[in-house]
Amino acid sequence: MDSMNSSQSNPILRTENLSVQFGALMAVGQLDFQIYPGELFGLIGPNGAGKTTVFNAITSTVPLSHGDIYFKGKSLRSLKPHQVVTRGIVRMFQSATIFPKIPVMIHIMNGLSCRTKSSVWNSIIRPPSFHKEEQTSRQRARELIQFTALEGFEDHAAESLSWAQQKRLMLATALATEPRLILLDEPFAGMNADEIGEMIALIQAIRQDGMTVFVIDHNMKVMQRICDRILVLNFGQKLTEGLPEEVAQDSRVIEAYLGGD
Amino acid sequence: MHPRFIIYFLIGLAVVLVPVFVQSNYWIYMFTMVGIFMVLVSSLDLAYGHTGLVSLAHAAFFGIGAYSSAILQLKLAVPILPALLLGTLITAIIAAAIGWPMLRIRGPYFVLGTLAIGIAIEIIIHNWDGLTGGVSLSGIPMFPEVTIFGTTFDLSSKRFFYYLVLAVLVVTQILIRRIVNSRTGRTFASIRENEDLAAALGMNVSGYKLISFVAASTIAAFMGGIYANYMGAIEPEIAGSHMSFNLLVMIVVGGTRSIAGAVIGPLLLWFVPEFLEAAQMYRPLFFGAILIIVIIFMPTGIAGKLRSLHPRMAKWIP
Ligand SMILES: Nc1ncnc2c1ncn2[C@@H]1O[C@H](COP(=O)(O)OP(=O)(O)O)[C@@H](O)[C@H]1O
Ligand SMILES: [Mg+2]
Numbered sequence: 001m002d003s004m005n006s007s008q009s010n011p012i013l014r015t016e017n018l019s020v021q022f023g024a025l026m027a028v029g030q031l032d033f034q035i036y037p038g039e040l041f042g043l044i045g046p047n048g049a050g051k052t053t054v055f056n057a058i059t060s061t062v063p064l065s066h067g068d069i070y071f072k073g074k075s076l077r078s079l080k081p082h083q084v085v086t087r088g089i090v091r092m093f094q095s096a097t098i099f100p101k102i103p104v105m106i107h108i109m110n111g112l113s114c115r116t117k118s119s120v121w122n123s124i125i126r127p128p129s130f131h132k133e134e135q136t137s138r139q140r141a142r143e144l145i146q147f148t149a150l151e152g153f154e155d156h157a158a159e160s161l162s163w164a165q166q167k168r169l170m171l172a173t174a175l176a177t178e179p180r181l182i183l184l185d186e187p188f189a190g191m192n193a194d195e196i197g198e199m200i201a202l203i204q205a206i207r208q209d210g211m212t213v214f215v216i217d218h219n220m221k222v223m224q225r226i227c228d229r230i231l232v233l234n235f236g237q238k239l240t241e242g243l244p245e246e247v248a249q250d251s252r253v254i255e256a257y258l259g260g261d
Numbered sequence: 262m263h264p265r266f267i268i269y270f271l272i273g274l275a276v277v278l279v280p281v282f283v284q285s286n287y288w289i290y291m292f293t294m295v296g297i298f299m300v301l302v303s304s305l306d307l308a309y310g311h312t313g314l315v316s317l318a319h320a321a322f323f324g325i326g327a328y329s330s331a332i333l334q335l336k337l338a339v340p341i342l343p344a345l346l347l348g349t350l351i352t353a354i355i356a357a358a359i360g361w362p363m364l365r366i367r368g369p370y371f372v373l374g375t376l377a378i379g380i381a382i383e384i385i386i387h388n389w390d391g392l393t394g395g396v397s398l399s400g401i402p403m404f405p406e407v408t409i410f411g412t413t414f415d416l417s418s419k420r421f422f423y424y425l426v427l428a429v430l431v432v433t434q435i436l437i438r439r440i441v442n443s444r445t446g447r448t449f450a451s452i453r454e455n456e457d458l459a460a461a462l463g464m465n466v467s468g469y470k471l472i473s474f475v476a477a478s479t480i481a482a483f484m485g486g487i488y489a490n491y492m493g494a495i496e497p498e499i500a501g502s503h504m505s506f507n508l509l510v511m512i513v514v515g516g517t518r519s520i521a522g523a524v525i526g527p528l529l530l531w532f533v534p535e536f537l538e539a540a541q542m543y544r545p546l547f548f549g550a551i552l553i554i555v556i557i558f559m560p561t562g563i564a565g566k567l568r569s570l571h572p573r574m575a576k577w578i579p
Binding site for chain 2: 061081082086090097102109111114119122126133137173
């Protein structure tokens, strides 16, 4: 039963010697890991371990110092951040990264923009295809509003929502880009138990649809509950990797956590 | 009919009837100039208000449009209409060539870059006198007289130009509304609100900045071409950074992302100094004082302030 996926299919994401250096600081060093289609893969580690930097590297927001990252077998090197999204990877940021003044409905439609085509000419001339695309975009946004329980807030500015609602809005906007792999950076941070429960339910629901999920969090209890496999990062290096129960009992992990906080 | 639309209709009617009731050519000229400023301010707002690009080179494209259309007519004897369209196209290409490297720079460096371009374009026009006439390019042909069904229209008249500028203004507003309320406009807004998030959602940030910048410049260039034929003579100052700065002040004072803002800014900052004779000399001081007052007390401009007074005001002020 050891990670049944891993023996059967090719990884959807694979890193090879992934290294990111900031001046003298090796934020992530020689990191190798694989994520398999449909998996819920966890990344944990103390503050400053380099977790967010791994996401930044995957999404081309920081340059790799060495190594490479392959998505569905193809290198992501030299892609621009927006091109990574077109390939099928999207991220949700650690802090509430939203379009503050934009209403919820349009906020989510912004996620759809990378899959729709209407050009500036179309917006001026407005042929039937323009109206059709607007209509299907609205319809899809409405579905995502329903999915993330944001009904009734369609016309509210993103910044006026509660913290948990903003996180759900970000999830809905990210899902609108039609990803195959979604990167969630501390999606439970700053939430109460109920809100965490709602977020877990959403993550489990998108997995049902065949999405691969890569999640970062501090919270060992929650991660143990939801992840298929967990990688532990410390000072930019892989400490260990394995099934949640194996990782939780690893003495080096316990030490890194007690030493880290 | 909603009372709001009756008011809009009456304002529109008054605007259309101005040349009927105003006999003085001077005042018609003044109103026409305000209209030209409204077009420039609205187009600048596409880049500034909607996309978040603070450009101090907007007048440069107005100037390049005016000069290229005028030069085509004067040196190559191209007829007015093709010259106007070709001049606009040339300016769009120049805007793209300038914008492409510039728009990769972010924040204050972009503003400084556009300032440098504004200054450079003015100097180039000034010094390339073989082509541009140096301190002034004059003798630009007036619009002709045309006879349709036996009636002769003098297209060089001040009244005709008033309506021409009004038509350009209306079309500009429709164009901008349509762009803003679309996938393209939503992308502009995303870039304005959070550039990094926009890229993280798959938007081609530098590509859409370029679209916004070139669209804004193209509208300014077209207006510039008409301005050249209207005035008959143009000077390098129309392309300068001082002019660009005034446009930016007009939009900040009037209020961004608002038709009312694009009307209030030019009206206030073009007309009031004309009325106050003493203010003539102190025009820069007047601009500066209004700018400071607005930035401190109404950060969203006069239109934004009026809108925020009452939810109903927000509906009434477009
Ligand atoms: N853009 C950057 N420039 C310089 N140092 C950075 C940058 N991003 C992250 N770091 C540093 O790299 C280390 C890892 O950061 P990060 O990946 O954010 O950690 P985590 O997400 O695990 O808390 C930290 O020491 C951080 O200060
Ligand atoms: Mg982090």
